[in-house]
Amino acid sequence: MRENILLILQIITVDFFTAFGLYTFLFLIVSIFTKKPVLKKIDEEANGFIAFAGVIYFTVWIIGIFVFYADSNTEEQTSMLSRMFGKYWFGYWVQPLLWVSLTQLLRIRTIRKNVLLRILFSFLLIFSIEKYVIMMVTFHRDYLPSSWTMYNELSIYPSNFFLMLLAKILMFLLFVGIYHLIKSRIKIVLERK
Incomplete structure (x- = not known):
């Protein structure tokens, strides 16, 4: 159960939240050059999808808190409660609540x-x-970059990186399309009743 919850949260954060951020940059660049109404419709659906993904993320995250607490022994439960409500409580709560609030703020048209x-x-x-913390620690002045290489067998070449970003955006748009189809089918079924 724990692994499934972590997998769902990782899919939402990596494949949807990150992809929406990349899509937004692409949308803003393309919208400078063209003002087609279909572009606005796609953006409305993408915003609706990411708001829906934010609700799903929040729900799974809350369920995960209870599942992790229930599956833990007494020592782990005490440690978890200490992380959640102890001296550094903000480290536990800020990121998930930031993601949920950002996705829900996108429901407001002016924003x-x-x-x-x-x-x-x-x-x-x-x-x-x-x-952000990992990047700051990595680029700190005490970090010795003696092992840095431009291209080794494990590195990502710029062309592959660009294709990876493009594939992430296209996959996100595929899910937006599926979301639009399901939403329109539900609307049709509700109108018939």
Whole structure:
């Protein structure tokens, strides 16, 4: 059960939140050059999908808290409660609540249309606090980059990186399309009743 919850949370954060941030940058660049109404419709559906994904994330996260607590022994439960409500409680709560609040704020039209807020939200959805801390520690002045190489057998080449980002955006748009189809089918069924 724990592994399934962690997998769902990872899929939502990596494949949906990060992909939405990348999609937003692509959308803002493309919207400078073209003003087609289909582009606005896709963006509305993408915002609706990411708000829905935020609700799913919050639900699974809350369920995960209870499952992890129930499956733990007494020592782990005490440690978990200490992390949740102890001296550094904000480290436990800030990132998930930030993701949920950002996705739900995108339901508001004025926030959704504000370019600067969309760019800020994209950065916050792409780079979590954990990723930010890792980058700061990595580039700290005491870190010795003697093992840095430009291209080794494990590195990602720029062309592969670009294709990986493009594939992530296309996969996100595929899920947005599926979300749109399901939403329109539900609307048709509700109108018939």
